[in-house]
Amino acid sequence: xxxxxxxxxxxxxxxxxxxxxxxxxxxxxxxxxxxxxxxxxxxxxxxxxxxxxxxxxxxxxxxxxxxxxxxxxxxxxxxxxxxxxxxxxxxxxxxxxxxxxxxxxxxxxxxxxxxxxxxxxxxxxxxxxxxxxxxxxxxxxxxxxxxxxxxxxxxxxxxxxxxxxxxxxxxxxxxxxxxxxxxxxxxxxxxxxxxxxxxxxxxxxxxxxxxxxx
Amino acid sequence: xxxxxxxxxxxxxxxxxxxxxxxxxxxxxxxxxxxxxxxxxxxxxxxxxxxxxxxxxxxxxxxxxxxxxxxxxxxxxxxxxxxxxxxxxxxxxxxxxxxxxxxxxxxxxxxxxxxxxxxxxxxxxxxxxxxxxxxxxxxxxxxxxxxxxxxxxxxxxxxxxxxxxxxxxxxxxxxxxxxxxxxxxxxxxxxxxxxxxxxxxxxxxxxxxxxxxxxxxxxxxxxxxxxxxxxxxxxxxxxxxxxxxxxxxxxxxxxxxxxxxx
Numbered sequence: 001x002x003x004x005x006x007x008x009x010x011x012x013x014x015x016x017x018x019x020x021x022x023x024x025x026x027x028x029x030x031x032x033x034x035x036x037x038x039x040x041x042x043x044x045x046x047x048x049x050x051x052x053x054x055x056x057x058x059x060x061x062x063x064x065x066x067x068x069x070x071x072x073x074x075x076x077x078x079x080x081x082x083x084x085x086x087x088x089x090x091x092x093x094x095x096x097x098x099x100x101x102x103x104x105x106x107x108x109x110x111x112x113x114x115x116x117x118x119x120x121x122x123x124x125x126x127x128x129x130x131x132x133x134x135x136x137x138x139x140x141x142x143x144x145x146x147x148x149x150x151x152x153x154x155x156x157x158x159x160x161x162x163x164x165x166x167x168x169x170x171x172x173x174x175x176x177x178x179x180x181x182x183x184x185x186x187x188x189x190x191x192x193x194x195x196x197x198x199x200x201x202x203x204x205x206x207x208x209x210x211x212x213x214x
Numbered sequence: 215x216x217x218x219x220x221x222x223x224x225x226x227x228x229x230x231x232x233x234x235x236x237x238x239x240x241x242x243x244x245x246x247x248x249x250x251x252x253x254x255x256x257x258x259x260x261x262x263x264x265x266x267x268x269x270x271x272x273x274x275x276x277x278x279x280x281x282x283x284x285x286x287x288x289x290x291x292x293x294x295x296x297x298x299x300x301x302x303x304x305x306x307x308x309x310x311x312x313x314x315x316x317x318x319x320x321x322x323x324x325x326x327x328x329x330x331x332x333x334x335x336x337x338x339x340x341x342x343x344x345x346x347x348x349x350x351x352x353x354x355x356x357x358x359x360x361x362x363x364x365x366x367x368x369x370x371x372x373x374x375x376x377x378x379x380x381x382x383x384x385x386x387x388x389x390x391x392x393x394x395x396x397x398x399x400x401x402x403x404x405x406x407x408x409x410x411x412x413x414x415x416x417x418x419x420x421x422x423x424x425x426x427x428x429x430x431x432x433x434x435x436x437x438x439x440x441x442x443x444x445x446x447x448x449x450x451x452x453x454x455x456x457x458x459x460x461x462x463x464x465x466x467x468x469x470x471x472x473x474x475x476x
Contacts (some may be wrong), residue, residue: 193471204460
């Protein structure tokens with residue numbers, strides 16, 4: 001299946017978190033994908049994927065740096081959505097993180113940036129809905145790479161991070177790619193302003209009792 | 215009705231129970247799953263409509279059967295799960311869709327009307343999920359999808375029982391999702407805004423809502439179209455969403471994102 005055949009997509013990267021994998025997913029689904037350091041708003045884009053910088057999505061980051069990245073992402077969102085609306089519609093997906101949904105001590109800068117982006121998504125979704133531009137967030141759960149960062153920051157074993165996930169496994173690139181495909185496909189035409197969390201139950205679980213076992 | 219979809223969904227050999235399956239969303243969900251190979255078990259308290267709907271699906275070339283179910287009764291939920299196992303030898307999918315709409319001023323809401331909404335939509339969802347999980351957990355897996363509502367996410371005057379029940383469904387989904395994910399049973403929910411279904415037609419007919427009000431409340435300026443809801447149901451029912459657990463996916467045209475002045 002090439003469900004995105006004929007679609008033009010841009011993924012802001014390379015080097016941004018998840019950008020490479022998500023660009024590959026869109027390409028495999030048949031889209032023509034450009035990966036670049038900023039969206040070519042003059043180009044005829046159907047799909048724009050905006051990923052956080054590596055300096056944003058990490059523990060101990062700087063709020064100033066993270067929010068400067070948010071300002072760039074906000075500008076690209078507005079420019080991209082405006083251009084899409086002028087052409088009859090499109091879809092924008094912001095990749096954020098779990099620290100934007102709840103408290104992650106040590107990750108406040110990342111959390112502030114992600115929560116700010118969730119605000120951009122909600123406001124932008126409403127603002128651009130009449131122009132048939134959909135704007136959503138994709139919230140990746142804990143991947144093996146992120147687990148290593150958490151384990152390093154807390155000085156614990158990676159297995160202890162895995163045990164925090166009700167599904168008992170890390171989120172992989174395929175799961176994130178599938179969620180992106182769900183969001184950007186035309187069949188999701190009534191999905192906008194959503195924060196789609198793909199995390200094996202991390203965010204749903206209240207963390208008082210053991211997660212994965214009976 | 216089969217618009218293009220992002221994945222080659224295939225439920226061949228699987229057995230799916232859809233509560234409230236005799237009509238509306240429920241029948242559309244059942245048809246969508248059956249079209250892609252599943253045996254659809256339409257569970258509904260309306261036997262006449264349910265038998266007719268199952269016959270309709272069979273006449274379209276699908277595998278379908280009706281089982282009587284009042285979701286308020288946990289024993290009937292267990293019996294429906296047992297029926298699915300006897301029909302198809304397995305139980306893969308359970309869609310908690312049964313619902314009803316009772317609107318009116320909260321100060322005038324009767325205890326009976328409150329209880330009926332909560333019993334059907336919240337307790338009924340729990341009874342259904344429990345009956346499903348009792349079959350799925352020993353088998354090592356299964357998928358449950360609960361139908362919530364944007365009214366479970368935002369306050370809506372005149373809909374106290376409906377909104378409270380749907381909010382309960384959303385939190386129940388988180389609990390069951392987290393509790394059973396490690397044993398292969400995945401639970402998620404969908405929160406639709408307004409789609410032109412029987413319930414919405416009833417609200418339009420009894421004057422508790424108007425099309426103009428709905429459209430003006432919708433950032434997209436239109437109601438949802440049923441295939442747009444079916445697309446999310448298929449995604450959550452399929453392994454393509456295997457890392458999504460305990461979540462409520464909104465299919466609402468920006469309804470819940472919009473907190474401004476309108």
